[in-house]
Amino acid sequence: EPxxxxxxxxxxxxxxxxxxxxxxxxxxxxxFYWYRQILGQKVExxxxxxxxxxxxxxxxxxxxxxxxxxxxxxxxxxxxxxKLEDSAMYFCASRGSQVRDEQxxxxxxxxxxx
Amino acid sequence: AQKITQTQPGMFVQEKEAVTxxxxxxxxxxxxxxxxxxQPSSGEMIFLIYQGSYDxxxxxxxxYSLNFQKARKxxxxxxxxxQLGDSAMYFCAMRLASGGSYIPTFGRGTSLIVHP
Numbered sequence: 001e002p003x004x005x006x007x008x009x010x011x012x013x014x015x016x017x018x019x020x021x022x023x024x025x026x027x028x029x030x031x032f033y034w035y036r037q038i039l040g041q042k043v044e045x046x047x048x049x050x051x052x053x054x055x056x057x058x059x060x061x062x063x064x065x066x067x068x069x070x071x072x073x074x075x076x077x078x079x080x081x082x083k084l085e086d087s088a089m090y091f092c093a094s095r096g097s098q099v100r101d102e103q104x105x106x107x108x109x110x111x112x113x114x
Numbered sequence: 115a116q117k118i119t120q121t122q123p124g125m126f127v128q129e130k131e132a133v134t135x136x137x138x139x140x141x142x143x144x145x146x147x148x149x150x151x152x153q154p155s156s157g158e159m160i161f162l163i164y165q166g167s168y169d170x171x172x173x174x175x176x177x178y179s180l181n182f183q184k185a186r187k188x189x190x191x192x193x194x195x196x197q198l199g200d201s202a203m204y205f206c207a208m209r210l211a212s213g214g215s216y217i218p219t220f221g222r223g224t225s226l227i228v229h230p
Contacts, residue, residue, distance in 0.1 A: 043220040045218070102149060103161070105158065
């Protein structure tokens with residue numbers, strides 16, 4: 001069964017450093033998403049991506065964040081200068097073209113900023 | 115703006131018993147979808163079940179069923195015959211189906227513990 005994959009599973013970084021979180025969505029999916037979940041809290045939407053551009057973003061997704069689909073398979077989230085409060089689980093998700101299609105989530109990357 | 119409320123921070127159930135996890139939502143849009151996800155301690159988000167606002171029947175997927183009461187704006191998840199492996203966080207989410215936004219809004223989650 002196809003699945004969304006994410007690497008790395010855990011990333012530890014120093015405050016102020018740049019990190020890139022990687023995702024490989026399901027191959028025939030068209031819509032891609034990043035979410036974050038601070039420990040013990042609910043899942044929060046960051047950004048959605050369709051047709052090689054951002055379609056929606058939340059207020060969390062400020063200038064420190066960027067997304068890219070550098071090739072036909074990868075979807076990346078970059079945080080330019082990490083802050084302590086960026087420590088969270090980051091989920092990538094993808095879905096097909098139908099409105100009823102659920103989003104398939106990846107296993108997440110746990111980001112720890114020291 | 116849409117809103118999802120899960121009022122039960124934690125629930126306990128005996129193995130093999132049924133359990134209902136509550137979810138209420140608020141939206142003025144007539145076209146929407148409701149989802150439930152399971153998040154085990156390992157952290158991944160697992161899709162469980164989907165209910166469309168225009169679906170005539172309550173959704174069912176194996177041991178999971180969604181008790182959809184549109185007038186009350188509730189979408190409770192019912193897990194029948196609980197298993198130890200059902201112990202996890204459960205998140206209710208809603209996504210509007212119109213207006214071009216397909217971003218789901220998640221509730222705060224309910225922690226379910228299944229006792230042997």
